Amino acid sequence: MKKSLFVASLASILLVGCASIAVTDDAIVKNTSMAIGLEKNAFTISDRENDGITTTYKVKTKAGENYSCYVTGVISMIGRNVSDAMCTEMGAGAKSSTKSNNSCNALLKAAGKCK
Structure with missing residues (x-):
């Protein structure tokens, strides 16, 4: 009984990991590339902050676009996740109002969201 409780406790401890250990720079670059649809060399990562299992960071593309991103990461018995x-x-809210003008429909017109 005590042995199984010890094993269960040890397993639960191993399932929890902090982002500073679990999230590598390579994982951030790879996952960000997929999220924003750009090659790995088309952007830079800055302002990384680890908080528990969450890593937040900023992305700046070579085209001048800015993103605020996050990933979560843990280390378990099967490895990093x-x-x-x-x-x-960032700033996409201002851009979206001009995009809605191109796809204006009767409902958007009635709501005063486009002309």
């Missing part, structure tokens, strides 16, 4: 990158283009 890093989530897909979740990225939001």
Whole structure:
């Protein structure tokens, strides 16, 4: 009984890892490349911050676009596990209003969202 409790406790400890250890720079670059649809050499990563299992960071593309991104990561008995990158283009809210003018429909017109 005590042995199985010890094994279960040890397993739960091994399943938890902090992002500073679990999330490598290579994983960030690879997952960000997939998230924003650019080659790995088309952007730079900066301002990395690890908080628990979450790593947040900034991305700047060679085209001048800026993203705020995050991944989560843990180390378990089967190895490192890093989530897909979740990225939001900074300033995209201002751009989206001009895009809606190109795809204006009757409902958007009635709501006053386009002309």
